Amino acid sequence: MSDTLAVTGLETPVPVVDLDVVERNLSRMQGYADAHGLALRPHIKTHKLPRFAQAQVALGAVGITCQKLGEAEVMADAGLDDILISYPLIGPHKARRLAALARRVTMRAAIDNPLALETVALAGQEAGRQIGVLVEFDSGMHRTGVGSVDEALTLIAQVRAADGLRFDGLMTYPSSAATVEFVRAIKDAGVDLPIVSGGGTPRAAHAHEIGGVTEMRVGTYIYNDRTLVEVGAATLEDCALLVHATVISRPAGDRAILDCGSKTLSSDLIPRGASAGYGLLVDYPDAVIDRLSEEHGMVDLSRSGAKPALGERVRILPNHVCVVTNLHDEVVVSRNGIVEGIWPVAARGMTR
The missing domain is CATH 3.20.20.10 (Alanine racemase)
Structure with a gap:
């Protein structure tokens, strides 16, 4: 991959990993264990x-x-x-x-x-x-x-x-x-x-x-993921993997459709219903991904003052990132919004 490709130029849906955040998370946990x-x-x-x-x-x-x-x-x-x-x-x-x-x-x-x-x-x-x-x-x-x-x-x-x-x-x-x-x-x-x-x-x-x-x-x-943010074990700034998606339809004023469904985000909800939806729209936190089919994400915008436009790219923090990893053959790794590589998820699908 060219080192000048911005993550905003990637086809969606795609999981994007921020290497700087990963490195901070790894160092922090190892430092805690050592201490x-x-x-x-x-x-x-x-x-x-x-x-x-x-x-x-x-x-x-x-x-x-x-x-x-x-x-x-x-x-x-x-x-x-x-x-x-x-x-x-x-x-x-x-x-x-x-x-x-x-x-x-x-x-x-x-x-x-x-x-x-x-x-x-x-x-x-x-x-x-x-x-x-x-x-x-x-x-x-x-x-x-x-x-x-x-x-x-x-x-x-x-x-x-x-x-x-x-x-x-x-x-x-x-x-x-x-x-x-x-x-x-x-x-x-x-x-x-x-x-x-x-x-x-x-x-x-x-x-x-x-x-x-x-x-x-x-x-x-x-x-880290939305579940860990909800329980106070991480902040949004500690979350290294976001799914980038695109608004492919705006069939009503209070509804948007994303190009990612259960095959991308998984069907996991936040345990005990602490927060609604199948992931957090980072830039539209009051919007709710309230329904998924295999390839569609239906977003309720009724409580969101700002609303994403048709064709807009959005970022989603998964509820449970481990499952999302296992749904994808590859992840994009990046720094400062620039693609550094595309890595195969080598151990995905290993259920035996």
């Missing part, structure tokens, strides 16, 4: 870009977190050599892929059940290398994670007894007051915890207050 003696292991599910993962490690991250083996394979191919899979892996196919990764790079995996333990153990035995295991516990999300200290202690004992595995500690999401109690109970049972890995960008600035947590798994902080 409080916490290891930082960023989750790459937000950006899915090897270049950004490499930048995070270069700044001081101890490694990266991936949700799926496909993401980890992409990152290992790009030279990332310390990877945690923060997701239960089940079955022989997963074991074979994990073993192949473990032969190349340092691997850890989270488990919360005996079948996941068996899968990771099989991978370690096949690889001929120990794979680190974090036992996941539930801190209130009611998603994956054991629900009791006794369950965790049972799994820990099984990990320690299994060939091919090394017990490395605990993992949870999100970090909360319940995390403190659970960690204390495990330690009171005489278990040494080299790693206690906590997650969640919304409360990342309070990670040092969660007793026992040694490691931060945060992802969204690299871009």
